[in-house]
Amino acid sequence: MLTKSTFKMATLGVALVSVATAVNADDAADYPTKTIQFLVAAGAGGGTDNFARVVRPMFEEALGGANITVINLPSASGALAHQRTATGAADGHTLDFASTTLVTSLAAGQNPIGLDQLTPVARMQSDVMALFVNPERYPDFESFLEYAKENPGEVTVGGTHTASPDHVSFLSLRDASGLDMNFIPYDSTGNATANVLGNNIDATTTSLSPLLSYMEAGQMMPILVFSDERLADYPDVPTTAEYEWDLTDGNDRAIFVHADTPEPLLKRLEDTFKRFTTLRSTRHTPSE
Structure with missing residues (x-):
């Protein structure tokens, strides 16, 4: 069983191509x-x-x-x-x-x-994408979902630059859920995270690995994972599949x-x- 403190990097899909340049x-x-x-x-x-x-x-x-x-x-x-x-x-x-x-x-x-x-x-x-929040603001996805429905156009989600996996995941979530939300691109995951912690934005869509230390400190938590099944390390966090959204994503x-x-x-x-x-x-x- 893998844990969030133990990594296993399997060399998947290693690819080589033949090239014209010669070397002995x-x-x-x-x-x-x-x-x-x-x-x-x-x-x-x-x-x-x-x-x-x-x-x-x-x-x-x-x-x-x-x-x-x-x-x-x-x-x-x-x-x-x-x-x-x-x-x-x-x-x-x-x-x-x-x-x-x-x-x-x-x-x-x-x-x-x-x-x-x-x-x-x-x-x-390979990393699973998730929706992350400051747990003091949103204890779970249902509270986030309720707020977003009651305040259309006022929820802002951040992530790395436009057309990044963060942005694509946000667009997929917005379209699947029908929620009226906005996206702000940042030049790094660190900046997006800082703005969530500072309550300047509501959430961030990103992969799990960059925020492990924040999760261990209880400062950031995933409230929705873009997966078919719940993750062993976060058994209480729902998946997009549970909301019957045709949405799974990773990086x-x-x-x-x-x-x-x-x-x-x-x-x-x-x-x-x-x-x-x-x-x-x-x-x-x-x-x-």
């Missing part, structure tokens, strides 16, 4: 030859940032003490991180840590970098490199990530 096996064996950059396509303190910083020490150890720097590039829905990866050297030393935002921002026309310029190496984390996180990265280096990276068999996981299991 000795070059891949010598990797890395310089500092590795983890470019995080999100702000500090969010789920993708936490994911990268959990991976960092294990990746360093797996490579025999490699030097790794983590750089947050949240601008333009993370497009700057994708652009730097796609236009940098195809030598495996720039790794792009991205979430589902890569897909949603591409669909929204905010991100010009697609899979013709990036190659996925590993999808390692996956993965690692990308330059599309022209030579195949031996891709294989070296893939094998390194596969060594992470039992790590911290943000995938909370359904209750039984």
